[in-house]
Amino acid sequence: MRDEQLSEQFYTEDKLHEECGVFGVYSSKTDRNVAPLVYYGLFSLQHRGQESAGIAVAHDGSIECRKGMGLVGEVFDPATLSQLSGPLAIGHVRYSTAGSSTIENAQPFVSRFKLGSIAVAHNGNLTNATVVRELLEDAGVGFVSSSDSEVIINLIAKNYKKGLEKALTDTIQFIKGSYALVVMTESCLVGARDPHGIRPLCLGKIDEGWVLASESCAIDAVGGEFVRDIDPGEIVVIDQNGVLSFRFGERTRKAVCAFEYIYFARPDSTIDSVDVYQARIRAGEILGREAVVPADIVIGVPDSGVPAAIGYGRATGTPFGFGIVKSKYVGRTFIAPSQDERERAVSVKLNVLKSEVAGKRVVIIDDSIVRGTTSRRLVMLLRQAGAKEVHFRVCSPPVRFPCYFGIDTPHRKDLIGNANSVEEICKAIGADSLAFISTGGLLEALNGENGYCLGCFTGEYPAPTPGEA
Ligand code: SF4
Known part of the structure; x- marks a missing residue:
């Protein structure tokens, strides 16, 4: 029952969902x-990812792993953490799609075979996982799980007798899709990013070690x-000789x-030399340039809509205010079984500052509109609070297509941007006006020098999708 409830919550929330975060540390001090x-x-x-968490540690020629369902603080109490000790470790947090919320899919995956042990943590989605899995079977x-990451670890293990480097390159040339990988053997830490760099991965320095x-x-x-981002198509091997x-x-x-910049990443992160917070500010400025409307106040939907509202305010001279309060405590375990209750749940999570x-x-700015349920509820709450006019602005183009690269998207028919014009969406959410940032405006906000995946907006993907892979 619990799994069903959690899946329901995740599945219905009106946002796209990131699927994983990875982390690894190498220390050259063996007693650390x-x-x-x-x-x-x-x-x-x-x-x-809030569904499961895990840490694997290499020590004295073996790998120990602890993982479980829940938040990091729920999976690792002091007693559990104290069972893990060593100078080399990787970790993973996972968000899962509906139906796969099981401990078997929690990461890192550890494989022990006669040449040694390896552990893998993966963020992304393989578009040819089914084919590779069948070949391996x-x-x-x-296999013990339905996870793509187990496909990766089994491929590495299969090729390991050729040596780690060759096993990694052979594996990586075989898999297609998106991946930011951290891999650990008993003595080295490895990072790899897919040839398009769809998911982020970066390198840092700590005393006598690397992250x-x-x-x-x-x-x-x-x-x-922070040292640098791992380049698309790059593998780094970190051991006692350095990187x-x-x-x-x-x-x-x-x-x-x-979408990493629009919504997923934390605002205090920098990805591929683009400061996430500043990108959100710029998106708001550009929205102001592209779709200004006379208003008395601009407010942002927390969290990622707030910097965009600041940017919009700066660009247009509209006063910025905190018009919406977000409950810090509504999260993973909030249950809203029916459509009606789900819509009402928005007011538990987000409430309007009437004063x-x-x-x-009012101009209200959100990072995206996915199903439209949250937007409709927010417009209604603003009107109930006495707003004279409600103008909705969105820092991403309409989401019209699914993501195949590690982001959980609703079925296409549930994406309000898929079959509806901007005017129809405006009517459906009950706003006085609605505007989305243009694709060109979004690229400008991201400083345009990197290439970007815009697949869920345009339907044009950087790599083959399942069936094409
Ligand atoms: S389709 Fe591309 S831009 Fe959209 S969520 Fe997936 S990886 Fe990100």
């Missing part, structure tokens, strides 16, 4: 215990120093997930 650092790193990546490899993390905020959390970098495959177009909006023409 880095498990607590991984614990702190995972805490700061908790926004990337035909070769006699058994790999999905986002730079996790390097800050352990007192490390060895090599590339696999031919150079391809960089295509970082645009800020009553009698005013």
Whole structure:
């Protein structure tokens, strides 16, 4: 029952969902215990996945792993954490799609075989996982989970007799889709990013060691120093000799997930040299330029809509205010079984500051509109609070297509942007006006120098989708 309730909650929330965060630490001091650092790193990546958490530690030629369902703080109490000790460790937080919320899919995955042990933590989604899985099963490899990450670890294990580097490059050339990987053997830490760099991964420095993390905020959390992003198509091997970098495959177009900047990543992270907070401010400024409307106040839907509202206010001269309060405590365990209750649940999570909006023409900015249920409820709450006019502005283009690269999207028919015009969406959510940032405006906000994946807005994907892979 509990799994059903959790899935229901996740499945119905009116946002796209990140699927994972990865973290790894290597210390050249063999008596150092880095498990607590991984614990702190995972805490700061908790926004990337709240379903399960795990840490694997290498020590004295073996790998120990603890993982469980729940938040990092629920899975790891002091007693559990104290069972893990060693100078080399990786960790993972996971968000799961409906139906796969099981401990078997929690990561890291650990494989022990006659040449040694490896552990893998993966963020992303393989588009040819089914084919690779069938090939491995035909070769006699058994699986315990439905996770793509187990496909990766079994491929590495199968190739391991060729040596780690060759096993990694062979594996990586075989898999398709998106991946930010941290892999650990008994003596080295490895990071790899897919050839398009769809999911983020960065490198940091700590005293006598190195850190790999999905986002730079996790390097800050352990007192490390950000060094650089891992390049698309790059593998780094970190051991007592330092950081060895090599590339696999031919150079391809960089295509970082645009939604990382719009919504998923923490505002205090920098991804591929773009400051996430500043990108959100710029998106608001550009929205102001593209779709200004006379108003008395601009407010943002917490959290990621707030910097965009600040930017809109700066660009248009509209006073910025905190018009919406978000409950910090409504999260994973909030249950809303029926459509009616789900819509009402928005008011438990987000409430309007009546004194800020009553009698005013309000511009409200959100990062995205996915199903439209939250937007409709917010417009209604603003009107009930006495807003004279409600103008909705959105810092991403309409979400019209599914994501195949590690983000959980509702069925296409449930995406309000799929079959409806902007005017129809405006009517459906009950706003006085509605405007989305243009695709060009979004690219400008992201500083345009990187290539970006815009697949869920345009239907054009940087890599083959399942069936094409
Ligand atoms: S399709 Fe959308 S959510 Fe998926 S990787 Fe591309 S931009 Fe990100």
